[in-house]
Amino acid sequence: MSTTELNAARESHNRPLDKDLRGYLETNADIVTPITKPVKINYIGALTAQSETPILFENIIEKPGYRLCDILVKHRHLQARGLGVPENEYLPTLAKQLRMPPRGLVDVKTGPVKEVILTGKDADWSKLPAPIHSGRETQPYVTAMNIIRDPETGFYNSCHAGTIVAGPHVGHISFVTSHSNIIMRKYRDMGAKKMPIAFCFGVPPGYEIMSNYSGLHMDLWGEMEMVGTIMDQDIEMVPCETIDLTVPAVAEIVVEGMVDLESMFDAGTAVAPTMYYLPKSQRLPQVKITAITMRGDRPIYRNHQTCPDTDHQTLPRLCHEAILYNRLTEIGLKVHDVRFPTWGSAVSCIIQVDAPREGFVNDALMQTMGAPWINTKLVIAVSPDTDINNPGEIYKAIATRADPDRDIIIVGNTRGSPYDPSARPLSPDEPWRVVGKMGIDATIKSRHDVTDFEEAFPKHWGEVSLEDYI
Ligand SMILES: [Mn+2]
CATH class of the missing domain: 2.30.110.10 (Electron Transport, Fmn-binding Protein; Chain A)
Structure with missing residues (x-):
């Protein structure tokens, strides 16, 4: 097997x-x-x-x-x-x-x-x-x-x-x-x-x-x-x-x-x-x-x-992920995963999608940022080859696949989480707060040359183990 x-x-x-x-x-x-x-x-x-x-x-x-x-x-x-x-x-x-x-x-x-x-x-x-x-x-x-x-x-x-x-x-x-x-x-x-x-x-x-x-x-x-x-x-x-x-x-x-x-x-x-x-x-x-x-x-x-x-x-966001899966699928892109990572402090969401052509990812980001809940302040779209379980891989995708000039959406003055210290307390309606939202397209895009993302590894990587030589 x-x-x-x-x-x-x-x-x-x-x-x-x-x-x-x-x-x-x-x-x-x-x-x-x-x-x-x-x-x-x-x-x-x-x-x-x-x-x-x-x-x-x-x-x-x-x-x-x-x-x-x-x-x-x-x-x-x-x-x-x-x-x-x-x-x-x-x-x-x-x-x-x-x-x-x-x-x-x-x-x-x-x-x-x-x-x-x-x-x-x-x-x-x-x-x-x-x-x-x-x-x-x-x-x-x-x-x-x-x-x-x-x-x-x-x-x-x-x-x-x-x-x-x-x-x-x-x-x-x-x-x-x-x-x-x-x-x-x-x-x-x-x-x-x-x-x-x-x-x-x-x-x-x-x-x-x-x-x-x-x-x-x-x-x-x-x-x-x-x-x-x-x-x-x-x-x-x-x-x-x-x-x-x-x-x-x-x-x-x-x-x-x-x-x-x-x-x-x-x-x-x-x-x-x-x-x-x-x-x-x-x-x-x-x-x-x-x-x-x-x-x-x-x-x-x-x-x-x-x-x-x-x-x-994790638990309060599992149905959120499923609801977003449905809404993103409705747009017409292939949804591989939707994740509120535990390391995202319950105010950020990663969507892993395959878009058929330009334009889809921004709609997917907006759909997620516009979710009914107040936990999608930061939304990141990644491609299927980015390991969604690995914060370092997500960070690398942002660093090497997103052009800040073209691939970031920022919306000001939206509902903030009462649990987010960066959000502005809304007097006299505490504990409610106001904050902006950000969507980052860290997918591989049609304007990219896919072969640019081929990663370098040493010869025989994965075949030899350091343990065997200690
Ligand atoms: Mn209910």
Whole structure:
């Protein structure tokens, strides 16, 4: 078997996809690093961020009985495992699935997440192995997939809004996504004072990829109704104990709560996707925890360590990449890849394209720069021969294939990221900011002589190894 065939076999060997996270970790044991030695919870962040593939802590000193996993989707080959397809089919597959109709949800009476049920005083979420993520933070930070229901449509909207564990039964949730705010407003307009929310820990990567969707969808489906579409299987949901919501039956842990819609509370800083402490302070809604349900046998807490570059940079942008893949394909160019690299601080995007003739790349750059989100401040177009995984290659393509006079588009005064220090704070609308955007065409162009890009190597390069002569 060739390496390509071998990789393809490895990456697609988990189709049909595992229904639950523990099954997924077993199926993909070849890339999971189990840590069986005792680990202090305060070391979890620093240890996690040294792993490039899934890591599973099985022995957390302060939290016996729990396991904790992270780094499920940081790299393309991991995302491909999550969808059960070879790496080169990952992006076209997700892009197509996002254009398909929602599969919906299947209600069942009970499931593994109901093996342990804690309510009242026992529903103490400070007992979960939620770590403190950074040097400046003082409280544990929960990054689970959360579910809220649109009160008008009944659709289940999901995101991974980070939530500060402020006490045994209290949290402060950073609802930065516009859909969460629209839904909260709908509840308020109906006269509601509280909104039910469920935090779901430990679901397979397919759930997480989909739950981070953020395009036009609210009038047709919620992210949860699409999980079955991208996982190609029925998604079973069980009713919550204390709130009127259903949750994935196969989750490892579910925390039920009610969001207070009437007041906002001062919360400290958190780590932005840019990995800075921005915004410096926030006023956030409060959540009151009403129940915790979980598996009986060593439930797996899913953490998304927020810094340095981890799943925290990648996960929210995977559906963005797929949506851009569709939009760029619509223009008529061949899209090889779309990537928000972890080293691009979640405000830059690389598109790897083949353009049929002059003019296409500028349209592709503008389409990407004009994306609905605020993370395409810097967009770089490269050709298929530039290794998109290698920052040095991207830099070289800019240096040798872009003429600043002809190949750079700059647009001023556009929506900036609240997490981008270079953007101008917009008073009195903080934390919003304003910033320009830049597109760089670093592809090989028709005006170039392709043979100019033939790279020089020594004779017998790749055939002889220095190791053999030491
Ligand atoms: Mn949404």
